[in-house]
Amino acid sequence: MSTLLQIKNLRTYFFTDEGVVKAVDGVSFEIEEGRTLGVVGESGCGKSVTARSIIKLLSTAGRIVSGEILYNMDGQMVDLVKFSKEEIRKVRGRHIAMIFQEPMAAFSPVYTIGDQITEGMIYHFGITKQEARERAVELLRRVGIPKPEKMIDSYPFEYSGGMRQRAMIAMALSCNPRLLIADEPTTALDVTIQAQVLDLLKDLQQEYKMAIMMITHNMGVVAEMADHVVVMYLGRVVESAPVEELFYNPKHPYTSLLLRSIPVVGKRVERLEVIEGDVPDPRNMPKGCRFHPRCPYMMKGICDEREPVEVEVGPEHRVSCFLYGGEKDGAS
């Protein structure tokens, strides 16, 4: 197995009139070639901003202030943080593609689905419009769009929600990316269609041999899709482990609480609201461990004073918590 993407100590901040939002504040993880990494955590923990930092789809207030995003480009690790706008455009779609919760964010309402799917192929591969169109029809057929040779000339509003999601997947795959970033791709869909779309993604992953970074707040989706999981809390990774290990042997109190919030099968989850207390305002981070105000195991004088560092608790299993050591000097 080889590493496709390695994020090292990434910090992405938003500079707003109300202060600096440290949305991503020292995040590190890896994605292996052809595997699925699940990224979980409640709303506002920095999952989307991490993903958007990879392909530099940040709003103007957002800036990567430090860290590296190393991508294995044809056998060589290149740092995407250093890439210019023009260079990153060549990576987007061709190497790394992204799908979103709301497909209308990916499609323009004023062009046909076909025009939008073919645009990337023409740009990246330099093929003719006709060749791109033929490939787009095949892709639409593959993702389950009925009568694709007709539907290709329709506008996004003429597709149903589930069909738009499938069309967005077709667009994302059109240039055969090595990594697909899927940001809550099924959250807005009803459960039956949700399951179909997840199955489709799994099949396509096999066919296309691509890696997936699956962002979700639904632990059920993680269980179904991921090989390895990264748990985020307030801009940091608090635990990282192979999927089975995370489910059977969670270490961080936050992970355990997330696992308890697994929805009943068949129930749609809009937001995780089971854990007591809100995610604190990232402009005003708690001192010490960021989770301590909500943690049932909070140790006064330790967790509210110092920040834990990451410790290895098993093969590929790391956690940042004083319950397992986590002291800077290595003492426990």
Ligand SMILES: Nc1ncnc2c1ncn2[C@@H]1O[C@H](COP(=O)(O)OP(=O)(O)OP(=O)(O)O)[C@@H](O)[C@H]1O
């Ligand atoms: N354009 C922006 N300007 C200022 N703050 C922002 C901006 N975009 C995101 N943030 C802040 O960054 C933090 C992380 O947001 P992010 O969207 O990455 O969270 P998330 O874990 O993906 O949550 P969700 O599941 O709701 O998408 C939040 O506090 C959010 O308010």
